[in-house]
Amino acid sequence: MPDGRFPLNRRTFLVTTGLAAGAATAMSPAAASAAPRREPSSDPFTLGVASGDPDHDGFVLWTRLAPQPLAEDGRGGMPSRNVPVRWELAADERFRRIVRRGVVTARPESAHSVHVELNGLEAGRDYWYRFRVERYISPVGRTRTAPHPLTYGPALAMAFVSCSQFEHGYFTAYRRLAEEHPDLILHLGDYQYEYKKNDYTIPGGNVRDHEGPETVTLAGYRQRHAQYKNDPDLQAAHAAAPWLVVWDDHELDNNWADEVHEKPEIPQPDFLKRRAAAFRAYYENMPLRRTSVPRGIDMQLYRRIRWGRLATFHMLDTRQYRDDQACGDGYRDCPAAVDPARTITGDEQEKWLLEGFRASRARWDILGQQVFFAQRDNNAGPLKVTSMDAWDGYVASRERITRGWLEAGVRNPVVLTGDVHAHWASDLKLDYDDPTSRTVGSELVATSISTGGDGADSNPADHSFLKINPHLRFYNNQRGYVLTQISKTEMKADFKVLPQVRTPGAPVHTKATFVVEDRVPGVQQTYLRPLERTMSATARAEDLGRQTVRDETVRP
Known part of the structure; x- marks a missing residue:
């Protein structure tokens, strides 16, 4: 895969759940490359991936890092530090046609969950997405945009x-x-x-x-x-x-x-x-x-x-x-x-x-x-x-x-x-x-x-x-x-x-x-x-x- 220094489309919103501050922030490629690179000791994608709240030009992509999902402290075995998470969105299941990619920060105050909120996509079509933390790659998820507001679309x-x-x-x-x-x-x-x-x-x-x-x-x-x-x-x-x-x-x-x-x-x-x-x-x-x-x-x-x-x-x-x-x-x-x-x-x-x-x-x-x-x-x-x-x-x-x-x-x-x-x-x-x-x-x-x-x-x-x-x-x-x-x-x-x-x-x-x-x-x-x-x-x-x-x- 590419090295993670992906250009961020200005019509893409990267949301992290920094609930203490109640703010949505984005991590720039420069900040991502400057962040510590100590990788998790085991697969952090044990909780899978998800998408939701679709409209005609976008949706939300989700994952949460948890190499030890049943940890009693609720932190999923993650350290108390920010972790850069790369994401990719493709027009095909094999990821030969990448349409968006970027980096988002998983923060300890949000249990290392991330919400990537996208817009500016094509209406009424399937997309595939995945995440990466260092050498670990998440499962692939399929999602879909709604039809254009002026059309019915298929059943x-x-x-x-x-x-x-x-x-x-x-x-x-x-x-x-x-x-x-x-x-x-x-x-x-x-x-x-x-x-x-x-x-x-x-x-x-x-x-x-x-x-x-x-x-x-x-x-x-x-x-x-x-x-x-x-x-x-x-x-x-x-x-x-x-x-x-x-x-x-x-x-x-x-x-x-x-x-x-x-x-x-x-x-x-x-x-x-x-x-x-x-x-x-x-x-x-x-x-x-x-x-x-x-x-x-x-x-x-x-x-x-x-x-x-x-x-x-x-x-x-x-x-x-x-x-x-x-x-x-x-x-x-x-x-x-x-x-x-x-x-x-x-x-x-x-x-x-x-x-x-x-x-x-x-x-x-x-x-x-x-x-x-x-x-x-x-x-x-x-x-x-x-x-x-x-x-x-x-x-x-x-x-x-x-x-x-x-x-x-x-x-x-x-x-x-x-x-x-x-x-x-x-x-x-x-x-x-x-x-x-x-x-x-x-x-x-x-x-x-x-x-x-x-x-x-x-x-x-x-x-x-x-x-x-x-x-x-x-x-x-x-x-x-x-x-x-x-x-x-x-x-x-x-x-x-x-x-x-x-x-x-x-x-x-x-x-x-x-x-x-x-x-x-x-x-x-x-x-x-x-x-x-x-x-x-x-x-x-x-x-x-x-x-x-x-x-x-x-x-x-």
């Missing part, structure tokens, strides 16, 4: 995922997703979990263990992110396509809400310090733009990404600004859930979203967010028993958002969701209590990558939630992801499932396919694969019982 292959609990199973679903070669991947939260070993177990026992105590310090969060990033299946998914990421609760603390931790009845005086540490480690380990650099306990994570004229992705943050859950975190009949003053988004984010609806000219407006949006009543009787952690706990907030896209004339509103460890598809309504009321949108929910263990194949027709809530159209309790194909005429969603995650290498298949047609709100099923095995009535009842417990738990 978009977009996948979305959530909930990857390292202890509960292998990340085979990430590997199978990488093999699909999507154009874009959305991660909708619970990328990592905060628990110490044996705090969150599944029947039959966990298949592997977390390192370190429960994550409450910066060192702990850095170590936990490194343990997850060290997984080869997760690395494959990051290297396959650009990602759009948002958090849910476990990136910090189960069911946290703004400045309130999981169990407010138990004092946690350092919770805000913990929140700042979690936010900082999250940024250090994700391919995010400089606009998301955290400032103490605050981090700008909601943002808008346009995929040409085809789709606008409104990425939401339903944790940082929400009111605390009413009546506790679980399923409740709770009058406070309909209080018009309660919000899950906060006033500023809600205003931003409604303005985005009014300004949008996209064929598809897609909300990438965390918790169940449609009503999900758990009681067949007169009481309404719903999850206080989901949008059901913030009914007025949900109604304002839904009315907002109707009043703005949004052509095709689609909500994408994670959190609940099962596949779902549903029609969205303004009045869920009237089954005959018109459908005004669609929701697609991805199951977990591994959280909850294997799960079980299930007959959607037998599920109690679907019987009580006719707008809920599909349910499956296996692990996997959702792969969509978005064109001008339809959004097709394949619900991908794996038979098990307790051992690595499971195959994947499509359990069901739903389509949302242009200007036809609601989901239409086009394919349902029969049960892999015949389930007795007793087995089905046991499976439904397990799901009821899972839905009521405070840990999903």
Whole structure:
């Protein structure tokens, strides 16, 4: 390879995560050549590479140096000094046509992570990238720019995922997703979990263990992110396509809400310090733009990404600004859930979203967010028993958002969701209590990558939630992801499932396919694969019982 003295294009921004100063800086070739040249004693690229937040002329490239990724101090085995990192961007996988190259500084105060923010690239095409520190070369990642803002571009292959609990199973679903070669991947939260070993177990026992105590310090969060990033299946998914990421609760603390931790009845005086540490480690380990650099306990994570004229992705943050859950975190009949003053988004984010609806000219407006949006009543009787952690706990907030896209004339509103460890598809309504009321949108929910263990194949027709809530159209309790194909005429969603995650290498298949047609709100099923095995009535009842417990738990 060349000696690293690459010219820096003035339209290329090199971002280092110097969070203490909150500044983005670039390292010049002269400074790089003057820097100490003591190379790491082993491969520093154990955490792989990633890209994210694409637009029509650029994206973010990411890596973090960690020759000893599980080091207890969270530093990944790196020395307390700056390290120059070379990067290259190519128009071909073999790097015969280099289009950009440069040097960026990995700093100890940012856990030796780097964010290279590029622009001025060609719209709607693939690129490949890699990093180098002395003689060590990183794996190669593939990324992509969005189509030009005035064009639709080809159909978009977009996948979305959530909930990857390292202890509960292998990340085979990430590997199978990488093999699909999507154009874009959305991660909708619970990328990592905060628990110490044996705090969150599944029947039959966990298949592997977390390192370190429960994550409450910066060192702990850095170590936990490194343990997850060290997984080869997760690395494959990051290297396959650009990602759009948002958090849910476990990136910090189960069911946290703004400045309130999981169990407010138990004092946690350092919770805000913990929140700042979690936010900082999250940024250090994700391919995010400089606009998301955290400032103490605050981090700008909601943002808008346009995929040409085809789709606008409104990425939401339903944790940082929400009111605390009413009546506790679980399923409740709770009058406070309909209080018009309660919000899950906060006033500023809600205003931003409604303005985005009014300004949008996209064929598809897609909300990438965390918790169940449609009503999900758990009681067949007169009481309404719903999850206080989901949008059901913030009914007025949900109604304002839904009315907002109707009043703005949004052509095709689609909500994408994670959190609940099962596949779902549903029609969205303004009045869920009237089954005959018109459908005004669609929701697609991805199951977990591994959280909850294997799960079980299930007959959607037998599920109690679907019987009580006719707008809920599909349910499956296996692990996997959702792969969509978005064109001008339809959004097709394949619900991908794996038979098990307790051992690595499971195959994947499509359990069901739903389509949302242009200007036809609601989901239409086009394919349902029969049960892999015949389930007795007793087995089905046991499976439904397990799901009821899972839905009521405070840990999903």
